[in-house]
Amino acid sequence: MIFDLELILDSIPQMLMGLGLTLQLLFLSLALGTALAIILLLMRISGRWVLAAPAMAYIYIFRGTPILVQIFIIYYGLPQLELVRESILWPILREPFGCAIVALSLNTGAYVSEIFRGGVLGVDRGLKEAASALGLSARQRFIYITAPIAIRLSLPAYSNDVVSLMKSTALASTITLLDMTGIARTIVAETYAPYEVFLSLMVIYLVLTWMIQRSFGWIEKRMSRHVRSEI
Amino acid sequence: MSDNQQDVIVQVENVDKFFGDFQALKAVNLTVARGERVVVCGPSGSGKSTLIRCINRLEAHSSGRILINGHELTDDVKDIDAVRREVGMVFQSFNLFPHLTVIENLMLAPKLVRKTSKTENRELAMEMLARVKIQDQAEKWPSALSGGQQQRVAIARALCMNPEVILFDEPTSALDPEMISEVLDVMIDLAKEGMTMICVTHEMGFARSVADKVVFMDQGEIVETGPPATFFDSPKSDRTRLFLQQILSH
């Protein structure tokens, strides 16, 4: 098989026109998902059943079902409900972009909250006891001791999750959005050249993945200054 | 509050502690007066850590009463906070906050609990670091210090809260032998300055020279209490004698 090089050189810039949308999907749902993750985490570790149980159920459902199905339910399913059409969220849920953001955020929130919980559980109990013994309140212990250490512990898993989320943004193309994958699918429909186009698309995603990993590598290095001993 | 009570810093009355069905403390009584140095010893698992962890409520006792400087320890968070401000604690595993520098480790509790100014806290921290002879390490990360240095920082951190009494839970057990004396020296200095101390340790030399009172625990009970001279030279109980033989023979 011979690759049509010209087609590749042609399609890459076209697909990159969708990069902005891909990044918007990534960063918006990452921010919202992380905020949601923190709320879910606090509910889970609150020690109060009425808060912990709903959070656990939520996490179980969103981690236990395909994200594509979640996107479909939000995009195709919710508008059927009058309640939704009359709610203040309708302007968001009416648009495919809004639906994609909501679905990706809800899904990421579930995963990231488990990652953060792992970090919190990884904090040495002795450190919390030392903080108690110094008279810090439960809230102060969480803010000044548990959280900063848990964040450092969570970072590698969190960075994997950002990569996953970046890849999941491609699913937005199934609900008519023209992100990079959406554009690729349009080009393929016109040119019948799936190999060239999708392989080029893969390369673009790989570069994005590499950039995300590098950024987190840099952050991790900065945040673990304290374990290097030369300072 | 009568004069008599004011002189008692720690009062443990008839305290039991259960972990599930297991009784870790059995009707323990202990009174520690201001300025008194108490050494607690006993075999592993005898309840020494449990006792001192109950004194600052890292564990809740099951029955009996514990009073610190007149405050009774109950479930009330306010009481617990009040007591913790008066009780410092030094752990076997140092427990320095790894994400904070040495001086930040010392400044955190004064900032959050006493809400004093940053300059004040820094001055106080440097003063306490000087007291444990480690001021030149102020800006380092704890992981860059030796075990002995870390434990001295932990002592300085406890001192920053100006506690009425400091609890030590085997402060030298995790240290390499050559670092034990630098920590013991700091503790001896504190004792000389009149600090009230309850110290779980198997350093019998330290107990002999510093303690006003040695407490021997076994299986959750206080078996014997006495001044070091009588405790070491003429122990009353067979269990104490056996323990001393074992610990002094190596």
Ligand SMILES: Nc1ncnc2c1ncn2[C@@H]1O[C@H](COP(=O)(O)OP(=O)(O)O)[C@@H](O)[C@H]1O
């Ligand atoms: N959190 C806990 N849960 C259950 N058992 C415990 C707990 N802490 C201590 N124990 C038990 O209580 C006993 C006394 O422990 P500890 O006070 O740590 O002894 P020591 O400090 O004298 O070695 C031990 O048998 C230990 O296994």
Ligand SMILES: [Mg+2]
């Ligand atoms: Mg112990």
